[in-house]
Amino acid sequence: MTVPAKILLRGVTKSFGPKKVLQGIDLAVAPRESVVVIGGSGTGKSVLLKCILGLMQPDSGAIHVDSEETTTLGSRQRERVMRKFGMLFQGGALFDSLRVWENVAFGPIQSDGMAPQKARDVALAKLGAVGLGPEIGELFPSELSGGMQKRVALARAIAREPEIIFFDEPTTGLDPIMADVINDLIVKCVSDLGATAVSITHDMASARKIGHRIAMLHEGRLIWQGPVGEIDRSGDPRVDQFIHGRAEGPIQMQVRKL
């Protein structure tokens, strides 16, 4: 018997004016699986995540979370489904008017009605889980380095122990060592929580490390998907070009030749 998919997308399309960003995405993510969507800048990776999260409404197609259609939900129902999600934003998206611990405790306090004192303990524990001491909790996000902000954002994403976590370019803007540290943390957090993960990235080292399965998005379609180990034998020249980072190949950038 096959386990029903945690997240299931069927024929999802999304356009902005004349620009067709997603042209029929089919993707199934099994429970506790970690899928990484790779693809160049501007291929619609972020749009795909935002559609699953409900931050954007797809033009057509179905999105199921735990076998429940989510594109047609009202705002109350949407909030209930949102509770299953945690999201690590590309720039961290920490609330800069709040202290670090208040950022991490935001979900538990505002949405789950946890008492601030208890939420503070939870926040400090989550900060500890991403390798940050309690003294960091009193600082404001602007006082932290990029790598530390990412860690705090990760702590906030896992604070409510979500069933599904999304990672939007988790390593972009970090040095290679810090990027690897974040990758390790992501792997650890996802397996500790037993969560399902969907990440988008163009960092192949990160994709290989955090993903069980990789899907490549190109021109609004998923042109290849398969286990991480098979990415080097995809047989698709576009995938090969991307994973080896070559300017020459079937994928042509929309810029004039030098």
Add this chain to the structure above:
Amino acid sequence: MTLPIVTVLGRMTLAFLTAIGAVSAFAFHAVRQGLRPPWYGRQIARQIMEIGYYSLPVVGLTAIFTGMVLALQSYTGFARFSAESAIPNVVVVSLTRELGPVLAGLMVAGRVGAAMAAEIGTMRVTEQIDALTTLSTDPFRYLVVPRLIAGIVTLPILVLIADIIGVLGGFLVGVYKLDFNDVAYLRNTMDFLEFQDVFSGLVKAAVFGFLITLMGCYHGYTSRGGAQGVGMATTNAVVSASILILTFNYFITEMFFAL
């Protein structure tokens, strides 16, 4: 040659109507969200401090100089037909009905509307608003509603204070420069002041408070495209709030005029 002009006019009209529609939809959604819990008390308190307390110096200075100049200017006019005794009344009526709410409104629009658009705009472009949604918090209820409530509550209080400070300014000029008797000045001020003078000014203030915060939130919330977008949102928030204040000012005045 006429066609391009007609096209441009048509396009501008459409853009204008679209903007009005978008703002109305935004306002309607915000009010509807504001009518049901949860209300974020701490956010409301913070905004009241931000809009009210921190605007006191600038509004106070505006009011005192306005009151002073009013006394001086009306003296110039009224002395020509020996009606100097009407000055205290002219000062207080002009301040409470008109200049208090309008000038305080414009000053707060510049100070608070701009800051609000910048803050919410930055939150938009750095995905903090999306982050609120993923944390199951409605950004409308958390960001927009507390600001609107704070605006509606705080502006009338600010204007009441501006009225008092403005009258004090007129009093100082009247007594120390124009040689009025201090008791007579105050009696003249109070005797002819009607409840409606103050009340209509406070109604204006509440409406202006709503308009200022609405414009700040709307332009911030809908801003796009990084630093430039946020800069544009700030400008638009101040300009549109100022124009709306002056427009609504006329219509509210007319409404009370008919009563």
